[in-house]
Amino acid sequence: MRLRVKHLVKTVFIAALSLILYGCGKDDDHVSLKLAHGLDTGHSVHKSMVFMNERLKELSNGTMDIAIYPSGQLGSERDTMELLQIGSLAMTKVSASPMESFVPKMKVFSIPYIFRDEEHLWKVLNGKIGQELLVEGEAVRLRGLAYYDAGSRSFYTRDKPIRTPKDLEGLKIRVQKSQTSVRMVEALGGSATPISFGELYTALQQGVVDGAENNPPSFYLSKHYDVARFYTLDMHTSVPDLLLMSGHIWNKLSTEQQGWLQKAARLSVPFQRKLWKISSDAALKAVEEAGVTIIQPDKAAFQDAVKGMHDSYKGEPVYELMQQIAEIK
Ligand code: GCU
Numbered sequence: 001m002r003l004r005v006k007h008l009v010k011t012v013f014i015a016a017l018s019l020i021l022y023g024c025g026k027d028d029d030h031v032s033l034k035l036a037h038g039l040d041t042g043h044s045v046h047k048s049m050v051f052m053n054e055r056l057k058e059l060s061n062g063t064m065d066i067a068i069y070p071s072g073q074l075g076s077e078r079d080t081m082e083l084l085q086i087g088s089l090a091m092t093k094v095s096a097s098p099m100e101s102f103v104p105k106m107k108v109f110s111i112p113y114i115f116r117d118e119e120h121l122w123k124v125l126n127g128k129i130g131q132e133l134l135v136e137g138e139a140v141r142l143r144g145l146a147y148y149d150a151g152s153r154s155f156y157t158r159d160k161p162i163r164t165p166k167d168l169e170g171l172k173i174r175v176q177k178s179q180t181s182v183r184m185v186e187a188l189g190g191s192a193t194p195i196s197f198g199e200l201y202t203a204l205q206q207g208v209v210d211g212a213e214n215n216p217p218s219f220y221l222s223k224h225y226d227v228a229r230f231y232t233l234d235m236h237t238s239v240p241d242l243l244l245m246s247g248h249i250w251n252k253l254s255t256e257q258q259g260w261l262q263k264a265a266r267l268s269v270p271f272q273r274k275l276w277k278i279s280s281d282a283a284l285k286a287v288e289e290a291g292v293t294i295i296q297p298d299k300a301a302f303q304d305a306v307k308g309m310h311d312s313y314k315g316e317p318v319y320e321l322m323q324q325i326a327e328i329k
């Protein structure tokens with residue numbers, strides 16, 4: 001209960017702050033859109049949003065821009081999605097995992113081992129399934145503008161290296177605020193603790209959790225590798241990042257303004273994907289150089305362990321989606 005009150009107070013505070021900031025950025029002939037996200041300014045996603053802003057300024061002849069608030073300054077991903085829904089914040093970038101609380105079918109991305117490889121993932125994202133999922137959020141005032149590459153997620157731990165799913169037994173693993181991610185860790189034998197990204201460094205440091213899971217750039221840029229010295233490349237999920245726009249604010253833009261913004265967002269995707277590849281390899285190299293033990297486990301053991309989880313979705317709409325995804329070659 002106390003936590004709920006704290007959450008409410010925080011949301012109201014952020015909403016008030018956002019209203020002030022959003023209001024400041026808008027006058028009759030200039031539109032400044034506020035975008036908040038939780039990643040570091042060195043991250044490819046942040047750099048691509050800076051790129052998107054440049055494109056938007058050009059396309060709109062300087063009549064529109066985006067003010068970016070990085071590093072979780074305006075709250076967690078759940079907070080920013082709620083701000084979008086009430087129209088206090090124009091844009092955000094979140095992981096598809098916490099979005100499943102708003103768009104249930106998004107849970108498909110947090111189900112482990114449903115994509116064969118990166119090519120398969122992007123075929124799905126750019127195809128009918130991905131594009132339909134992107135617009136599904138419109139019903140809850142979260143309009144998807146684009147997907148960004150977030151590679152694949154793997155476990156990292158403080159004290160005990162994970163080589164097989166058995167090693168997860170008894171370990172507390174931080175997951176995103178996503179019920180499916182909780183189920184994924186439990187299916188593999190660990191015990192899952194949802195914590196927001198901004199609070200994770202301290203949680204790892206204080207031993208509130210024994211480990212977490214993420215892609216190489218986030219593991220590196222968040223400095224979690226200071227504390228978690230084992231990185232097991234089991235690549236259990238490929239959860240994309242999503243660029244979202246408040247449905248309220250989108251509807252206030254003219255058709256021309258919407259077109260500029262959508263185009264600027266689209267242009268930032270190939271830019272980000274190119275940066276992603278380079279930065280993900282560099283992050284892995286950097287953590288290895290910093291003394292982190294990189295483990296290449298036998299992925300088959302992890303895949304076998306989640307078969308029951310896959311079957312548990314039979315009869316749910318997401319199961320059909322999983323099958324459609326499997327059929328995409
Ligand atoms: C990824 C993702 C972030 C998310 C983070 C997390 O890094 O890009 O949007 O916040 O995972 O684990 O919370």
